[in-house]
Amino acid sequence: MAKYSHRMVPEIFQTFWSGMAAGEFITGAAEAAGSYRKQGARWLAACGGVRPRRGRNLKGRCLTFAEREEIAIGIAAGHTLRDIAKALNRSPSTISREIARNREPSGRYRARSAHAAAYHRASRPKPSKLATNPSLRETVEKSLTERHSPEQIAGRLRLDFPDDPQMRVSTETIYQSLYQPS
Known part of the structure; x- marks a missing residue:
């Protein structure tokens, strides 16, 4: 859990x-x-003094913790899914999916555990392109030892490998590999 x-x-x-x-x-x-x-x-x-990107500007697409609390209160009060959805100004199918996905093993719906489960499920443990492509990583590392900037490296890769999209990398990916702890 x-x-x-x-x-x-x-x-x-x-x-x-x-x-x-x-x-x-x-x-x-x-x-x-x-x-x-x-x-x-x-x-x-x-966070190392750096504001995390995660959680910014969700713009109503994801359920908030407060909405999950309202769902839990509505279920405890015996309201129907449609009543809960109407109160939250959400689709009944959204409420139904939320309850089905984030219910505890005991069958109860609790806002805290539901929010934690949804948060962890939304995480993307996607490996970096530099971690999965050894030839790209080698090329980038070689360019970095020659003191080229990430912008120069990304531009050079486009010129050197015009037909190979696997040999392209963004400057942000290079910066992340430089400054994020492994």
């Missing part, structure tokens, strides 16, 4: 990061997110 964390709730976690981006102190940003300074310091340390 997936473990719940505040980082899974963008309404809380991203509020903290918005405050930090606006220049607030950790205390102020954590209070704006409904938390406390020590938790804000933990969030900052866990």
Whole structure:
């Protein structure tokens, strides 16, 4: 079973990061997110001081933690799926799929465990193109030792391998391989 964390709730976690981006102190940003300074310091340390991309701008496509709580309350009150969907302004099929996918093994629906399960299922443990293509990795590493920039490398790959899409890589992928811990 997936473990719940505040980082899974963008309404809380991203509020903290918005405050930090606006220049607030950790205390102020954590209070704006409904938390406390020590938790804000933990969030900052866990992300290495860099705002995580995950959880930003979902724009209503994914169910929020608050909506999952409303679903759990509606089920406990004995409301129908259509009533719950109408209250949340969502499709009944969305509510039905949510309950079916994120129900606990015991059959109960709880917002915390449902949100954790959905968050972990949405994660993409997709390996980097540089990790899966040894010849591309070798070419990029050779160019980096020659002190070429990621922009130069990406452009050069397009010229050297015009007909091979497997030998193309974005500059962001090169930067991630340079600066992300393995």
